[in-house]
Amino acid sequence: xxxxxxxxxxxxxxxxxxxxxxxxxxxxxxxxxxxxxxxxxxxxxxxxxxxxxxxxxxxxxxxxxxxxxxxxxxxxxxxxxxxxxxxxxxxxxxxxxxxxxxxxxxxxxxxxxxxxxxxxxxxxxxxxxxxxxxxxxxxxxxx
Amino acid sequence: xxxxxxxxxxxxxxxxxxxxxxxxxxxxxxxxxxxxxxxxxxxxxxxxxxxxxxxxxxxxxxxxxxxxxxxxxxxxxxxxxxxxxxxxxxxxxxxxxxxxxxxxxxxxxxxxxxxxxxxxxxxxxxxxxxxxxxxx
Ligand SMILES: Nc1ncnc2c1ncn2[C@@H]1O[C@H](COP(=O)(O)OP(=O)(O)O)[C@@H](O)[C@H]1O
Ligand SMILES: [Mg+2]
Numbered sequence: 001x002x003x004x005x006x007x008x009x010x011x012x013x014x015x016x017x018x019x020x021x022x023x024x025x026x027x028x029x030x031x032x033x034x035x036x037x038x039x040x041x042x043x044x045x046x047x048x049x050x051x052x053x054x055x056x057x058x059x060x061x062x063x064x065x066x067x068x069x070x071x072x073x074x075x076x077x078x079x080x081x082x083x084x085x086x087x088x089x090x091x092x093x094x095x096x097x098x099x100x101x102x103x104x105x106x107x108x109x110x111x112x113x114x115x116x117x118x119x120x121x122x123x124x125x126x127x128x129x130x131x132x133x134x135x136x137x138x139x140x141x142x143x
Numbered sequence: 144x145x146x147x148x149x150x151x152x153x154x155x156x157x158x159x160x161x162x163x164x165x166x167x168x169x170x171x172x173x174x175x176x177x178x179x180x181x182x183x184x185x186x187x188x189x190x191x192x193x194x195x196x197x198x199x200x201x202x203x204x205x206x207x208x209x210x211x212x213x214x215x216x217x218x219x220x221x222x223x224x225x226x227x228x229x230x231x232x233x234x235x236x237x238x239x240x241x242x243x244x245x246x247x248x249x250x251x252x253x254x255x256x257x258x259x260x261x262x263x264x265x266x267x268x269x270x271x272x273x274x275x276x277x278x279x
Contacts, residue, residue: 020166022158054165054183056190057249085180089187093253094239 006036012113013042013075014106019051026062034069043075044113048106050081060095067100078102080109151207153193155223161193168207172219175211177279184257185219188275191250192223198244200227200270217279221258226270233265 005016013036021029037045047066049055067077079102082090103109151171153164168189172182189205196203203225210218230251235241239252251273255261260276 020162022162024158054169054186054190056165056187056194057247057253058190058194060249061247083179085178085183088180089183089257092184092256093187093191094249094256095247095253 006032008036008040008042011041011043011117012110013037013040013045014048015045016048016050017052019053021059023058026059030062030066030069033066034073037070037073037075044116045070045075045077046106046109046113047077047079048081048109049079049086050083050105052086053083055082055086055090057093057095060090060093060097064097064100067097076101078109078112080104080106149209149211153205153207154202155193155196155205155225156202158194158197161190161197164193164205164207165189168219168221171207171209175209175217175219175279177219177277181277185221185277188221188254188257191254192221192273192275195250196223196225196227198246199230200225203227203270218276219279220274220276223273223275224270225272229267229269230263230265230271231267233263237263 005018007014007016013033015029015033017029033045036042047063052059063079070077077100079100082102103112149171151164151167153160153167155161155164165186169182169186172185173179177185189207193205196205203223206222206224208220208222210216230236232241236248236251237255240248242248251263254273254275258275258277260274262274263271264273265271
């Protein structure tokens with residue numbers, strides 16, 4: 001079995017994608033992610049790939065599919081941590097991932113999501129309607 | 144003497160076989176001195192061709208040959224061999240984006256782009272042998 005490493009960080013779902021997943025584990029991981037989005041009412045899903053060093057076209061399809069499914073749940077996927085060698089290989093293989101937003105690493109991802117929270121109070125979560133976002137809503141993301 | 148070719152041989156029947164073959168291929172390439180990006184490409188080609196064996200032929204073999212000696216130019220050669228149905232519409236498959244299984248249709252066409260030399264022998268009912276080489 002795989003260790004999925006799905007973590008809730010306020011309205012974020014942080015998913016550390018393990019290396020060497022085989023197909024049924026990939027599908028299970030995706031189901032776990034979708035379930036966690038529902039359970040935690042997450043609005044942004046960070047898929048972190050920093051552990052992944054081999055990414056074939058099946059895996060690329062997983063990334064794209066997960067981002068589409070997440071969208072249908074009203075959330076958004078951001079991918080982070082793709083290694084240089086993985087990026088070069090994916091692109092030369094012909095895998096472009098349209099509509100999938102990426103950032104360099106986890107720090108950048110947290111910064112980006114913090115800005116998104118700021119722009120749109122709705123991203124504040126289930127009870128965001130009750131009161132306006134606090135001014136220092138950056139702190140929402142602080143650990 | 145280290146100038147004779149080394150061989151890794153894998154029986155491919157499941158995605159687990161593919162996973163272990165690509166990881167060992169990656170390690171071999173790194174050990175030989177391939178840069179990370181090139182070693183990654185070799186691993187992905189093993190993954191794509193191995194996955195095709197599992198999906199379309201049921202079973203087959205992958206052989207990874209390396210010429211790692213001091214005297215001659217070093218390379219890694221991947222030979223993916225099966226006795227499955229053979230590849231129909233080879234031209235479309237090589238163009239890329241063509242799939243009979245709902246995949247991305249990038250396995251064969253993309254593998255060709257990732258390697259320096261690429262050769263396919265396939266015939267209906269005769270199986271498929273793909274040979275792919277990357278120079279160090
Ligand atoms: N070893 C094989 N034996 C028979 N058919 C194959 C084999 N490899 C590939 N094919 C055929 O070529 C098509 C394209 O393969 P590929 O480029 O790997 O893309 P995908 O696997 O995503 O369809 C497959 O859909 C399949 O019809
Ligand atoms: Mg394929």
